[in-house]
Amino acid sequence: MYTQALNTSDADDRHIEDAARAAAFQARIDAEERIEPNDWMPAAYRKTLTRQISQHAHSEIVGMLPEGNWITRAPSLRRKAALLAKVQDECGHGLYLYAAAETLGASREELVDLMLSGKAKYSSIFNYPTLTWADIGVIGWLVDGAAIMNQIPLCRCSYGPYARAMIRVCKEESFHQRQGYEIMVTLARGTEEQKAMAQDALNRWWWPVLMMFGPPDQASQHSDTSTRWKIKRFSNDELRQKFVDATVPQAQYLGLTIPDPGMKQNEAGHWEYSAIDWDEFKQVLAGNGPCNRDRMAARRKAHDEGAWVREAAEAYAEKRRHRQVAQAAE
Amino acid sequence: MPKNAGTGKWRKLPNRIEGTVMATPNTPLWEVFIRSRNGLAHKHVGSLHASDATMALQNARDLYTRRGEGLSIWVVPSNAITASDPAEKGMMFEPAESKIYRHPTFYEVPDEVGHM
Ligand SMILES: [Fe+2]
Numbered sequence: 401m402y403t404q405a406l407n408t409s410d411a412d413d414r415h416i417e418d419a420a421r422a423a424a425f426q427a428r429i430d431a432e433e434r435i436e437p438n439d440w441m442p443a444a445y446r447k448t449l450t451r452q453i454s455q456h457a458h459s460e461i462v463g464m465l466p467e468g469n470w471i472t473r474a475p476s477l478r479r480k481a482a483l484l485a486k487v488q489d490e491c492g493h494g495l496y497l498y499a500a501a502e503t504l505g506a507s508r509e510e511l512v513d514l515m516l517s518g519k520a521k522y523s524s525i526f527n528y529p530t531l532t533w534a535d536i537g538v539i540g541w542l543v544d545g546a547a548i549m550n551q552i553p554l555c556r557c558s559y560g561p562y563a564r565a566m567i568r569v570c571k572e573e574s575f576h577q578r579q580g581y582e583i584m585v586t587l588a589r590g591t592e593e594q595k596a597m598a599q600d601a602l603n604r605w606w607w608p609v610l611m612m613f614g615p616p617d618q619a620s621q622h623s624d625t626s627t628r629w630k631i632k633r634f635s636n637d638e639l640r641q642k643f644v645d646a647t648v649p650q651a652q653y654l655g656l657t658i659p660d661p662g663m664k665q666n667e668a669g670h671w672e673y674s675a676i677d678w679d680e681f682k683q684v685l686a687g688n689g690p691c692n693r694d695r696m697a698a699r700r701k702a703h704d705e706g707a708w709v710r711e712a713a714e715a716y717a718e719k720r721r722h723r724q725v726a727q728a729a730e
Numbered sequence: 731m732p733k734n735a736g737t738g739k740w741r742k743l744p745n746r747i748e749g750t751v752m753a754t755p756n757t758p759l760w761e762v763f764i765r766s767r768n769g770l771a772h773k774h775v776g777s778l779h780a781s782d783a784t785m786a787l788q789n790a791r792d793l794y795t796r797r798g799e800g801l802s803i804w805v806v807p808s809n810a811i812t813a814s815d816p817a818e819k820g821m822m823f824e825p826a827e828s829k830i831y832r833h834p835t836f837y838e839v840p841d842e843v844g845h846m
């Protein structure tokens with residue numbers, strides 16, 4: 401009887417210990433304490449966050465491509481400077497986020513490799529093309545607008561490094577949305593052709609933007625634990641509704657029509673939208689969107705063509721280290 | 731916070747993500763500290779990768795001061811930082827917590843004396 405206990409005690413103790421630690425961990429989360437990198441955390445919490453933060457980082461980096469497409473063709477120096485600054489910010493967001501993910505134990509290099517190999521996902525929205533200048537207006541207004549809706553609650557996420565990265569990101573995002581809306585106002589006040597261009601861009605981006613918030617609540621697989629761990633503070637549908645309610649009056653001001661004839665305001669004042677085509681969403685996530693192959697090819701090309709720079713920098717640093725060692729020995 | 735800060739005796743590195751091939755070599759990690767205004771101390775703002783200190787400074791400039799956030803930058807190799815163990819924070823900080831006589835409110839000064 402005793403030996404039997406001994407035989408099993410190892411695994412059992414660990415299990416009991418983990419259960420106790422997990423309970424203490426959850427109590428810290430419930431008390432709104434922030435979890436920091438060296439604190440104990442359940443393996444699943446670490447894994448969920450590593451996946452979420454790195455996917456968020458990949459999205460910022462891939463997200464530079466559709467807008468980068470228009471930097472050299474911006475209609476004025478003012479617009480060009482603003483767009484360049486915005487795209488630089490997105491790069492910065494990607495780097496803050498990789499750094500946050502790294503505190504969980506992954507390296508940036510391996511996370512980037514996962515993205516380049518197609519194993520890691522990034523936001524579906526960046527697989528749509530930017531066909532006209534109006535698309536740059538719509539991206540700032542709606543894509544960054546939707547990102548802000550998502551990111552503001554993440555500033556209170558239970559994981560400290562992620563929350564802090566989000567605070568920096570949110571401070572910078574507000575300029576992104578405003579410069580996009582300014583482009584839309586200019587087009588909406590312009591010629592018939594410009595107005596038509598603005599409307600066409602809105603028509604093409606509206607539904608993909610609504611998909612940015614992710615699958616409907618009944619179908620979302622990660623939500624429950626993420627909510628319990630306070631990584632997620634609002635459901636996909638709640639955020640989507642907030643976004644739609646905030647956006648409708650902005651579209652009305654522009655004199656543009658949201659491409660959803662069935663949309664109506666309910667008694668509570670919320671705008672009810674029609675059914676979203678989740679098949680399209682699944683297709684884009686599965687790699688079959690209009691630009692998936694293009695985006696991956698562009699990222700791989702940049703990575704490969706930058707290899708010599710990384711190697712040269714490393715070789716130079718190595719040479720300097722040797723020289724310092726040699727000088728110290730003299 | 732550097733992921734490898736401290737002696738590592740209390741925390742083994744978490745599992746690598748499954749199925750990853752380490753195709754790209756790792757570039758060293760640096761912690762960035764910025765003095766935001768005259769008279770303030772440098773404050774930790776985040777981390778970045780760079781192959782040497784000069785590039786770390788330049789990258790820190792581009793990454794953390796795009797809107798005039800700083801007057802001065804320090805970069806420190808992340809592995810040069812020794813961190814206390816959060817699991818031992820009780821033992822580490824208890825000696826200060828029990829010494830309430832280190833605070834001014836512990837002492838009674840008669841009201842007639844006024845503010846002191
Ligand atoms: Fe961003």
Ligand SMILES: [Fe+2]
Pocket residue numbers: 490544547573576
């Ligand atoms: Fe943005």
